[in-house]
Amino acid sequence: MTSGLLATSKAVRHSERKSAVSAHDSRAAWLFISPWLIGFAIFTAWPLIYSGYLSLTDYDVINAPNFVGLDNYRQLAADPKIAQSLGNTLYYTVIQVPLHVLVALGLALLLQRAGRASGFFRTAFFLPKMTPPVAIGIMLLLLFNGQSGVINGVLGWFGFQGPSWTTDPNWVKPGLILMSLWTVGSSVIIVLAALREVPDHLHDAAKIDGANSWQRLVRITIPMIGGTLFFLLIVNTIASFQTFTEAYTAYFGSGNTTYSNDAALFYAIYLFQQGFEYLHMGYASAMAWVLFAIIMAVTVVQLVLSKKFVFYLGGHR
Incomplete structure (x- = not known):
């Protein structure tokens, strides 16, 4: 007891x-x-x-907000610039994000074979990421200039007539997409780290079974790093929907009015113009919430699809 x-x-x-x-x-x-x-x-x-x-007010920063209910959202639906800027942003996102991931994967696969030199190339690939976005916008005008740009100069060496990247509306967004690859280095480092975690015995077993390099890449490597690629897909999708600085610096911040820059009018740029140039802060806030809703919806769809297509170690999808 x-x-x-x-x-x-x-x-x-x-x-x-x-x-x-x-x-x-x-x-x-x-x-x-x-x-x-x-x-x-x-x-x-x-x-x-x-x-x-x-977003529910009429606010010009100077005077007190005046409550207007859903008027700003109704105005969004009738504003042609909203549809145009959203179209430009979607065009940029749909092409830039997959291209970014593919280039990062390709460079990471090359780095995996670099041996002792991989440290140097990792640094070389990552350094452009440290370039300020404003400088990238200025570089775009220098590299992609239709008359004296470096890109068209290189194409001329091979007998190709380069397009007017910065003045032709059909080539403005492709030029911005190509320029965005300047900062792919951080994604390369992330993918390289994932590649080094793929078990070697899986490749050895596939070799014994007669699988070639392409089959091993498609059947083993990509599924094993699917979580990392999906992470890059999510992060870059969110970032591309908010792309602003490079395009604004190149096409809106320089004061160039000799041609229409509507082809480079992304949603975030139009939002900035409404809020800080025209002082339509209530309207800009409504735009911001619409952008938030779009990004959230796209992210949810990606998460749902990932359960079917993305493989994680441990057998969970």
């Missing part, structure tokens, strides 16, 4: 000490993450909520 009471007492004391330690650890954890929580609340959560309110 006595021994049972002692055991129960020890168990209670142990439980109390464990609870005290757990509470102490919890307080310490909240203390350490509190700077981030405060920053998130002030600089992310509150602006997000307030922009939702502004």
Whole structure:
């Protein structure tokens, strides 16, 4: 009887000490993450909520917001520039994102074979990522100039007449897409890390079974790094829907008015114009929420499709 009471007492004391330690650890954890929580609340959560309110108002920054309900959203549906800018953005996204992932995969496969030189090439591929986006926009005008650009000069060496990348509306977006590959280096490093995690014995077994390099790539390598490729697909899709700086610098920030730059009018650029050039902040807030809804919908669709097409280690899809 006595021994049972002692055991129960020890168990209670142990439980109390464990609870005290757990509470102490919890307080310490909240203390350490509190700077981030405060920053998130002030600089992310509150602006997000307030922009939702502004989307229901007529606000020009100078005067107090005037509540107008859903008028801004109705105006969005009737604004031809919205359809044009969304079309440009979708065109850019549909081509740029798969191309970005394919180029990153191809360069990573080459780096995997580089041996001791891979360190140098990893650095060389990643360095362009450090280039400021504004500089990339300026480089686009220099490299893709129809008369004296480097790209057309190189094409001329092989007997091809290069297009007017920066003035022909049909070639403005392809030029921006090609220029976006300048910063593919970070994706290359991510894919390379994933490739090095693919078990060698799978390739060895495939070789014994007579599989060639292409079959091993399609049947083993790509499925095994499917999670990484899907991550790049998600991240780059979100980024491409918000593309702004390079196109704005090249086609809107230079003050060039000798030709129409509607072909480079992406949704984020039109949003910026409405909010900060025309001071239609309520309308711009409504545009921002529409963009958020589009990105969210596309991401959800990608997540649903990933369950069928993306393989993860452990056999889970």
